[in-house]
Amino acid sequence: MAEPENAEVLRAAATGDQKAWESIVDRYANLVWSVARSFQLAQSDASDVSQATWLRLVEHIDDVRDPDKLGSWLATTARREALALLRRGGRDVPAGAATDFVGTLAGSIVSSDEEPDAGVLRDERDAALWHEFRTLSEPCQQLLRVLIADPRRATPRSRPRSTCRSAASDRPGSVASARCDADWVRHDVLGRADPMIGEEEVLRALRDIAGRRDPVPDNVLAAARASIAWRDPDAALAQLTADSAATRLVAVRGGGSPRLLSFFGGSLTIDVQATTRAGAVELVGEVSPAVPARVVLESPAGSLETDVDGEGRFRFRGVVAGSVRLRCEPVEGAAVHTEWVLL
Structure with a gap:
């Protein structure tokens, strides 16, 4: 039975349909995970990026304008979350990561200067396939990585073979720059690796190699599937209007530097200062105009709540x-x- 279209499952998920939401997660979990891991993040950090990405989709599920490009939306969001996490932690962004839309999935499977290990690849055809994949130009590899992680992604229209070789001169980092003839790229790989192998089979083989090497952890999948529970259509959304971490070119190594965030929505402004000490976060905030209110800090790790004082201020410790x-x-x-933010 054919899978329902993205538009259909998005509409259902927006109403709180758990099965519809889980079908979205199952389709795109590999894509989100591969983008996060392409930034050389540890599993714990990649898990945070994955969860933040899915929570953002829950938050903006009504705003997805083109459901057929949901994979691109998720990959872009995961990329932004990964870059923000690296910069907030004072870590260097891996070379090319800031502009490489889909990252370096191949680099997480085998290094660029060694042949695939016999224990990783199942047979000679897998080895030949991976060898031919590595001979392609970087834009072509990028496009195939998207197809590996997101099997529903539409194939670009065929263009002359020379397009791929010149694609690197296009705007770097965009999927558009990698629209380098998926038809002939796959034909090129297929023809050299094994003339008898089919298009779907080569993608399935590459996906299998990646899946065996770095599968999405069960706890990450479980967290993604549970994200829909945070859907809250009755409350007004206060969007992030300022984030000091986004304006710093280099974060302070070791943490300790306060992060300032500002949100606005529903006629309220919520300003927050977040300070990390000994692995825990302290939040000091202010609601303006100052009105009698209760503030709830919501997190998959648990919730805290407090009342604002007469000046609209509040504080949370041990976050x-x-x-x-x-x-x-x-x-x-x-x-x-x-909006959800990753602290």
């Missing part, structure tokens, strides 16, 4: 680092929740 958002519940008026 677990990860994805969090704030929900402000005024005594009078509609509730407001901020």
Whole structure:
């Protein structure tokens, strides 16, 4: 039975349909994970990026304009979350990662200067296939990586063979720059590795190699599937309008430097200062205009709540680092929740 289209499952998931949401996660979990891992993140950091990406989709599920490009939306979001995490931690962004839309999935499987290990690849055809994959230009490898991680992605229209070799001169980092003839790229790989292998089979083989080497952990899948529970369509969304971490060219190594965030929505401004000490985060915030309200800090790790004081201020100590958002519940008026942010 054919899978339902993205538009159909997105509409269903927006109503809270758990099965529809899980079908989206199952389709794209590999894509999100491969983008996160392409930034050479440890599993714990890649898990945070994955969770942040899925929570953002829950938050903006009504705003996806082109459901057929959901894979691109998720990959872009994961890339931004990964870059933000690296910069906030004062870590160097891997060379090319800031502009490579799909990262270096191949680099996480075998290094560029060694042949695939016999214990990783199952047979000679896999070895030949991987060898031919590595001979392709970087833009062509990028396009195939997207097809490996996202099997639903539409194939670009065929263009002359020379397009691929010149694609690197296009705007770097965009999938558009890698629209280098998926038809002939795959034909090129297929023809040299094994003239009898089919198009779907080569993608399946490459996907299998990647899946055996670095599969999505079960706990990451479980967290992604549970994300839909945070859907809150009744509260107004306070969007992030300022983030000091996004404006710093280099983060302070070792942490300790306060991060300033500002959100606006539903006629309320919520300003927050986040300071990390000894692995825990302290949040000091202010709601303006100052109104009697309860503030709830929501996180997959647990929730905390407090009342604002007479000047609209509030504080949370011992916050677990990860994805969090704030929900402000005024005594009078509609509730407001901020966008998810990764601390």
